[in-house]
Amino acid sequence: MDLLRDNELIYGRLLPIEEPHLVERYNKALKAFGLPATQRSSFEIDRTGFSPQVAEEFGDPLYLDPNEVNRRFIILTPAQIDLPVVHTAFSNTSQLIFEFMTANQRAINALTIKDVIYGEIEDSVSRVEDVEDLLSINQVEFRVLSAEDVLGKAAELGKLVDRLKHEPDAWRDDELLNRMVDLAKVCGDIRENALVPDQVIFRHNAFWTSHFGGLYIFVDPGMTTVITSPSAPGFRRSRPWQVSYLSIDDADKVFAFLAETGRIELPRASWIEPSGYLEHRAEMLVSSLVRGQQPEADFERLDKVWLQTWIHANAELVQRDGNFPFLNAAKREIAQLGQLRIADVFPRHRFLVTRARPDHPDAWLTNRLISEFVPFDFLSRYVFNKQAFYKDYEAYGESFRRHVVNTLKTSYLKDKQALRTRLYGLTD
Numbered sequence: 001m002d003l004l005r006d007n008e009l010i011y012g013r014l015l016p017i018e019e020p021h022l023v024e025r026y027n028k029a030l031k032a033f034g035l036p037a038t039q040r041s042s043f044e045i046d047r048t049g050f051s052p053q054v055a056e057e058f059g060d061p062l063y064l065d066p067n068e069v070n071r072r073f074i075i076l077t078p079a080q081i082d083l084p085v086v087h088t089a090f091s092n093t094s095q096l097i098f099e100f101m102t103a104n105q106r107a108i109n110a111l112t113i114k115d116v117i118y119g120e121i122e123d124s125v126s127r128v129e130d131v132e133d134l135l136s137i138n139q140v141e142f143r144v145l146s147a148e149d150v151l152g153k154a155a156e157l158g159k160l161v162d163r164l165k166h167e168p169d170a171w172r173d174d175e176l177l178n179r180m181v182d183l184a185k186v187c188g189d190i191r192e193n194a195l196v197p198d199q200v201i202f203r204h205n206a207f208w209t210s211h212f213g214g215l216y217i218f219v220d221p222g223m224t225t226v227i228t229s230p231s232a233p234g235f236r237r238s239r240p241w242q243v244s245y246l247s248i249d250d251a252d253k254v255f256a257f258l259a260e261t262g263r264i265e266l267p268r269a270s271w272i273e274p275s276g277y278l279e280h281r282a283e284m285l286v287s288s289l290v291r292g293q294q295p296e297a298d299f300e301r302l303d304k305v306w307l308q309t310w311i312h313a314n315a316e317l318v319q320r321d322g323n324f325p326f327l328n329a330a331k332r333e334i335a336q337l338g339q340l341r342i343a344d345v346f347p348r349h350r351f352l353v354t355r356a357r358p359d360h361p362d363a364w365l366t367n368r369l370i371s372e373f374v375p376f377d378f379l380s381r382y383v384f385n386k387q388a389f390y391k392d393y394e395a396y397g398e399s400f401r402r403h404v405v406n407t408l409k410t411s412y413l414k415d416k417q418a419l420r421t422r423l424y425g426l427t428d
Contacts, residue, residue: 007405011052011086014044022076025116028147029074035063047083047097049074065089067127075117078109091208100142104197115150119143128211130234131226142200153183206362216369220261227254251347251373263366267340267353275423281352282327288376291400299403358425378404
């Protein structure tokens with residue numbers, strides 16, 4: 001993973017924590033979780049406060065996620081809102097933290113001046129043992145604490161202020177007034193600084209989770225759809241009138257679900273041609289075929305001329321694989337008819353020419369699911385399905401790893417938004 005790390009393709013854009021007072025606050029949060037203090041004088045954190053360096057020191061990548069549910073968080077600074085989340089068992093952890101920090105921005109700004117905020121994103125279950133446990137999670141609640149108990153002291157000060165306002169003789173109580181002064185030294189003027197987060201409950205909608213080898217949950221009016229391996233405990237066990245269970249190996253049914261619920265864009269010239277989507281898929285495909293045939297090939301030579309020469313020289317292999325001839329035929333049909341007759345397409349080929357509908361709330365999750373059926377497209381896997389990408393990367397040879405890193409650097413990191421807009425129609 002060193003090559004990925006050196007090129008900021010893993011643990012990139014994290015926030016360095018180097019100031020002694022912030023390291024001390026981080027250790028106070030760790031202690032509150034029952035964890036040892038880090039001995040590091042500097043480390044990096046993501047939006048949730050997870051640090052790959054601390055995880056390496058502890059020998060535990062789950063130190064903030066012990067049961068991969070009820071995720072812990074540590075907030076040292078409001079600047080964490082702009083960071084990625086690099087380690088999570090749920091795809092929507094990043095969005096939930098973002099919503100919490102956005103809704104409670106004033107309180108977080110004020111609190112982190114003097115204190116560290118930490119706690120858990122509490123679900124309705126403490127351990128996931130079967131699919132039903134995941135289905136029971138409808139909302140999450142942020143249980144918020146602070147190391148110096150600024151939150152508790154602010155709440156106490158608020159109550160004393162109320163007493164002073166509403167009890168006629170409270171101003172004569174010297175003990176009350178002295179306590180208010182002491183608390184104000186810690187909390188400041190709570191009339192100006194909102195120190196207590198006032199929105200801590202958020203909806204837990206569609207998501208992917210790493211449990212049971214990977215599981216998707218999509219929520220529609222009247223029906224929830226689970227897509228995973230049939231070997232997952234609890235698969236098809238209960239509530240068939242409320243829950244639809246689809247095998248992730250059943251490309252036909254998964255595609256039908258996405259199409260019927262309006263989550264995908266079918267292949268039409270209006271977006272296929274300007275996006276270069278089919279050309280992108282073909283390039284990813286052929287580089288994968290080359291890797292399978294010649295693992296130590298010089299992939300830096302993979303320009304269009306080299307690839308075309310290789311395709312002609314390996315025509316039998318390309319024909320037997322079937323994906324490249326299909327993409328060529330699809331391109332011709334779309335150019336002639338303006339669309340592709342998707343009903344005539346072999347189920348697994350359908351995902352080659354489809355993307356999530358950009359304006360759908362589940363667009364990112366849907367693109368992640370599509371990438372499960374197009375594993376050779378390492379760029380799409382990196383953008384939407386990093387867990388799968390990193391697993392794939394481990395199996396690559398050194399030459400192909402360099403090719404992958406160079407491709408991601410030049411085509412994605414160079415301008416992420418431009419690529420996401422061109423290929424996937426996403427504007428955020």
